[in-house]
Amino acid sequence: MASNTVEETVPSENVLEWVEKDKRRFLHAVYRVGDLDRTIKFYTECFGMKLLRKRDIPEEKYSNAFLGFGPEASHFVVELTYNYGVDKYDIGTGFGHFAIATEDVYKLVEGIRAKGGKITREPGPVKGGTTVIAFVQDPDGYMFELIQRGPTPEPLCQIMLRVGDLERSIKFYEKACGMKLLRTRDNPDYKYTIAMMGYAEENESTVLELTYNYGVTEYTKGNAYAQVAISTEDVYRSAAVVDLVTKELGGKITRQPGPIPGINTKITSFLDPDGWKVVLVDHSDFLKELE
Secondary structure, three states: OOOOOHHHHOOOOOHHHHHHHOOOOEEEEEEEOOOHHHHHHHHHHHHOOEEEEEEEEOOOOEEEEEEEOOOOOOOOEEEEEEEOOOOOOOOOOOEEEEEEEEOOHHHHHHHHHHOOOEEEEEEEEOOOOOOEEEEEEOOOOOEEEEEEOOOOOOOEEEEEEEOOOHHHHHHHHHHHHOOEEEEEEEEOOOOEEEEEEEOOOOOOOOEEEEEEEOOOOOOOOOOOEEEEEEEEOOHHHHHHHHHHHHHHHOOEEEEEEEEOOOOOOEEEEEEOOOOOEEEEEEHHHHHHHOO
């Protein structure tokens, strides 16, 4: 008989230790776009991403495209969703940006400009620092930070989300997702603090950039950005951890662990204390999907 709850699946004793043993990585970010071909053209021509795969699901009235800088089996990618007949979405105030690392921001920006891309911040050093950055807006209004950095195995390097309580969010992602706090930076001039969270150093892997703006505790989510997916070796154990952490810090499980009908990939999904959605995906099942 199938278990209906996380508690029935895994004993609770020592369950929090699982995240320290589990091997995880960021798989993809899912978000909605109004014209799939337009976005594919922009990302491939302006950012240099590769179209990895595309699928159409007419019975569900949507199409997907997966793009990134390397194979899905080893790289973080974006999963674009086009819902038939919907050409515009509300990004909301909570989603911040994605980031792309490049060895020459100035050159990348000039190429984007030449193709008609919208530059919202010209290349230059960050205030009080030496790192060169720029900001670009894609055709749907999503922001991309371009960061000048040496060669990296993962150019698609950040997802920035705004949160209402930074310490709570840091604890949540450490405990529920097994991420490490890589660094924090406070910017009193601009009244915000950031925390970089991830599974490896910033120049090696994708990281989650959590931003707290002084005094702001709530943001609108809109209907554009959907979720981030992370691999796990055992969705049942991982869901048991999340269940305990949400009781302590907030958030909730939105899908109990188990296989997706028709695909059989095992997943579990949950919301963090700010309502951001995370999906944990069985790593072996995910690799079978790519075969």
